Amino acid sequence: MENFGTLGLIAIIIVLFFMFLYYVPVLLWFSALVTGVHTSLIQLILMRIRKVPPTVIVRALIEAHKAGLHDIKRDELEAHYLAGGHIEKVVHALVSASKANIDLSFQMATAIDLAGRDVFEAVQMSVNPKVIDTPPVAAVAKDGIQLIAKARVTVRASIKQLVGGAGEETVLARVGEGIVSSIGSSKSHKEVLENPDSISKVVLAKGLDAGTAFEILSIDIADIDIGKNIGAELQMDQAEADKNIAQAKAEERRAMAVANEQEMKAKAQEARANVIQAEAEIPMAIADAFRSGNLGVMDYVKYRNIEADTAMRDSIAKPGSNKGKENK
Structure with a gap:
């Protein structure tokens, strides 16, 4: 039992030790101190409380200090991180711009980063198109x-x-x-x-x-x-469209001609029917004329002779009748 108690105590001590190192980053503070970056241990502890990773901030400060960029401040880096920016890319871009003699301020770099662009890639593209x-x-x-x-x-x-x-x-x-x-x-x-x-x-x-x-x-x-x-395809398409239009108009004219022909045939048939009806009424008219005394026998004979003469002339005028005479 004493062994188990000793092991448990050692485990608790180890856990407390790592928790102490996590909230009190002594090693990180010491590495910043030896590189010339002055930051207090209390500020590193407060970074943990503010949910800001001290490692990212201190490494960025060390990189900027070694590159000769002494204007970058810890508070500005923390503010940019809390705004959702990328600390590493901003510092890399500032260092690259400084080496390439490109005028790039910290405010401009952070604005570009927060705008959603890769500021480090932009600096590289300025140097290498x-x-x-x-x-x-x-x-x-x-x-x-x-x-x-x-x-x-x-x-x-x-x-x-x-x-x-x-x-x-x-x-x-x-x-x-x-x-x-x-x-x-x-x-x-x-x-x-x-x-x-x-x-x-x-x-x-x-x-x-x-x-x-x-x-x-x-x-x-x-x-x-x-x-x-x-150009040729458009001309061909235009010619095909013109041909289709012409065919449609021709078909329209043909349909109108057929309709007119049918109408004329209907009128001719109607005229024939009227003639036939009129011819059918002639004997009745002659009989009425006889009864009323308006037509005499000699007048009727003359009418029949004229009718016979007209029929003869019609038969002679027909082509078939002429051929028959020639054959005779």
């Missing part, structure tokens, strides 16, 4: 030939415009728009193929990096391919 490959951009020259161009845009981060400036997507969109405009204003696709650098000159002259977080250094046309003959 970045090459962005644009997606294939299709454009049509005035002669109707489609060209597909790919460009490489060399950009450098603009530190002063990182806060509120547009990103890479905007730069690529503007470059693509400039390529389309340049190719579209060319009289022939051959001119573009002969002088692809003319596209770069036109696009660069537009000042596409205005309002962005980057400075465009160069635009190089990496590749140009010939696409479809858009």
Whole structure:
């Protein structure tokens, strides 16, 4: 039992010792002291209470002190950490900017970091420009030939415009728009193929990096391919549309002609029916004339002779009747 009590006491002492080292980081305070960073042990303890990791703050202070950045203060680092910033990236960026003679203050670096941009990557891009490959951009020259161009845009981060400036997507969109405009204003696709650098000159002259977080250094046309003959396809489509319209109008006229023909046939049939009806009423009219005394026998004989003569003339006028006479 005494052994178990001794082991338990030792365990408690060890736990209390590590808790003491956690809340009272003596080693961290000592390492800061020997590197020339003056911070009190009480402040390190208060950092633990404020939920600020003392290790991150002290290491950042040591890095800044060794790089000659003596203006960075502990309170500012704590405030930036509590605001959700990245202490390590900010200090790395400040050190890199100092070595590269780039004017970057602590306030600007923290503002860029809180804006959601990688401030350390931005400083590196200011020193070492970045090459962005644009997606294939299709454009049509005035002669109707489609060209597909790919460009490489060399950009450098603009530190002063990182806060509120547009990103890479905007730069690529503007470059693509400039390529389309340049190719579209060319009289022939051959001119573009002969002088692809003319596209770069036109696009660069537009000042596409205005309002962005980057400075465009160069635009190089990496590749140009010939696409479809858009002009010919449009003409073919227009001709096909005109043909369909003409066919529709012709069909409309044919339908109207057929309707008119049917209407004329109906009117002719109606006229024939009226004639037949009138002819059927002739004997009745003659009988009424006889009864009323308006028609005599001699008048009726003359009427019959005229009718016979008319029938003979009609038979002679028919083609079949003439052929019969010739055969005889």
